[in-house]
Amino acid sequence: MENLEKAIEKIKRELPGLKLLENEPLSAHCSFRIGGPVRALAIPSDVTSLTRICCLLKEQELAPFILGNGTNLLFPDEGLQELFIISTEKLTKLFLLPDGAIYAEAGVSLSKLASFAQQNGLAGLEFASGIPGSLGGGCIMNAGAYGGELKDVIESVVCLYLPDQGMYELTNEQCAFGYRSSYFQTHPGCVVLSAVLRLQPDDGEQIAARMRELNEKRREKQPLDLPSAGSAFKRPQGHFAAALIEQAGLKGYSVGGAQVSEKHAGFVVNTGGATSHDVYDLMLHIRKTVYEHSGVFLEPEMIILAPDYKLEDHGPAVPRHRISILDPNEAPEEPDQA
Ligand SMILES: Cc1cc2nc3c(=O)[nH]c(=O)nc-3n(C[C@H](O)[C@H](O)[C@H](O)COP(=O)(O)OP(=O)(O)OC[C@H]3O[C@@H](n4cnc5c(N)ncnc54)[C@H](O)[C@@H]3O)c2cc1C
Known part of the structure; x- marks a missing residue:
């Protein structure tokens, strides 16, 4: 707690232009609209300030919790008074590379990414156009729908590894994507900064038609009018x-x-x-x-943060939070056979 207060003071001094919200209600930062205040939530405007914040937290032996679009999270009503959250919402660089691949920063929304691909006549991200998350959160979860997954289109991911503050580039294989899982979930401490996506050239109109069809299906089947965190x-x-x-x-x-x-x-x-x-x-x-x-x-499927979730050195930036109430390893008691 004391370390966290020291880190906040130093971050304020060193990064005076940083948008830093204190005792901010988390209900305003997630699609469930649930959650009490977090001690500090920083919204850096670029990768350089994000990495600097991580470095200043590390000096106090702390690690941040990384927030994407907050569409797969359940925050506690009690809030998280011992937590420092960094939002990636302003990391939104998005462009075509000379070889036709797409470069996108972690905060780019999956729907924006899918539209960008469509506008550039690139197919393969139609499935993602209705997923409300960010690319960073999508990489952690290997977001997918209607038979497609990010696994199919990610060529590489650049991340900051909190324990040594180094930047690493992981190939698709190294990301070890599986059904709603990835390397990042089993190796906490990675902050996804950006990714390169490799798609297939196709007719823009046909891509748009497929996106419309999938989004129509979604609207028909899913309760998009009410706050949720997607599939429970x-x-x-x-x-x-x-x-x-x-x-x-x-x-x-x-x-x-x-x-x-x-x-x-x-x-x-x-x-x-x-x-x-x-x-x-x-x-x-x-x-x-x-x-x-x-x-x-x-x-x-959603990530549940317990009220006593704390910052730890090398702490989880990815879903390895202590789940006190819903422990996925603890099966319910066998039903009575009578
Ligand atoms: C209406 C609705 C529909 C949905 N439909 C689908 C669907 O069809 N398919 C699907 O797969 N999901 C779906 N989801 C769930 C959600 O959108 C995805 O899981 C998405 O990938 C989460 O992204 P996010 O940016 O919101 O992540 P967040 O919820 O912000 O975070 C999720 C996890 O990723 C971590 N994280 C986020 N960004 C980073 C980063 N840059 N570096 C390190 N860690 C990070 C967070 O710490 C957290 O542990 C749906 C959700 C809603 C509300």
């Missing part, structure tokens, strides 16, 4: 989480302001005034009921 649970092997939840009779089930969407049972939505505890409790209930009904154990 990962797709279990051989099943669909939404179908299992619906078969367990949970469509529309609520705890406080959190509800299993009536439109798509795979989403937990905030119907107004939901607390993080409403969401935790609802997710626990879903998991227990689905397990009792079908024997399938659902694993959360």
Whole structure:
């Protein structure tokens, strides 16, 4: 705590132009619209200031939590008073490289990236046009939809490795992308700064038509009118989480302001005034009921930050937060056989 206050003072002194929000409500920075205040949230305007902040935190043996578009996160109502968050929202450089690949910084939104590709007659990112996250968050999660994943189009990723403050370029293979997983999740401490994407030349009109079709499907099926963090649970092997939840009779089930969407049972939505505890409790209930009904154990897809989440040296910039209430390794008790 003391180290954090020292770091904040030094960051303010060294980077007087930095946008630094103190005791900022996290509900304003995530798609769920849930979360109490964080001690400090910095919004650097470029990679140089981001790396300088990381360096100043490191001097105090602290590591930041990196925020993309906040579309896959559940923050605690109690807030995070011992945390320093860095948002990538202003890292938005985006251009074509001479060899036709796309260079994009971490804060570029996936929808902007998909439109840019379309405008340049490049196919392969149509799936991403309706995903509300940033490229950085997308790399961490290997974001995907409708049969496409970032894994298919990323050529390389540049990241800052917090423990040694070095910049590293990882090839697609080194990123070890899997279903909603990546190298970055198993190796905490990497801040994704930018990526190069390799796409296929195609007719711009046809690309646009495919994007429209997928976005139409999304609007038809998903509860886009209510705050959420997207799919609450990962797709279990051989099943669909939404179908299992619906078969367990949970469509529309609520705890406080959190509800299993009536439109798509795979989403937990905030119907107004939901607390993080409403969401935790609802997710626990879903998991227990689905397990009792079908024997399938659902694993959360969204990243849940516990109220006692703290900064640590080499601390996680990626989803390795302590999940105190929904521990994915802890299976619910076996249902009674009687
Ligand atoms: C309505 C809705 C629909 C959605 N549909 C889909 C879908 O179809 N497919 C899909 O895959 N997802 C979907 N999502 C979930 C979400 O958009 C994706 O997981 C997205 O990739 C998250 O990006 P983000 O920028 O919002 O990340 P955040 O939520 O901000 O962060 C997610 C994680 O990544 C880390 N992180 C973010 N940026 C960086 C960085 N630069 N360096 C290091 N760590 C970083 C954060 O610390 C956090 O651990 C949906 C969400 C919503 C709300």
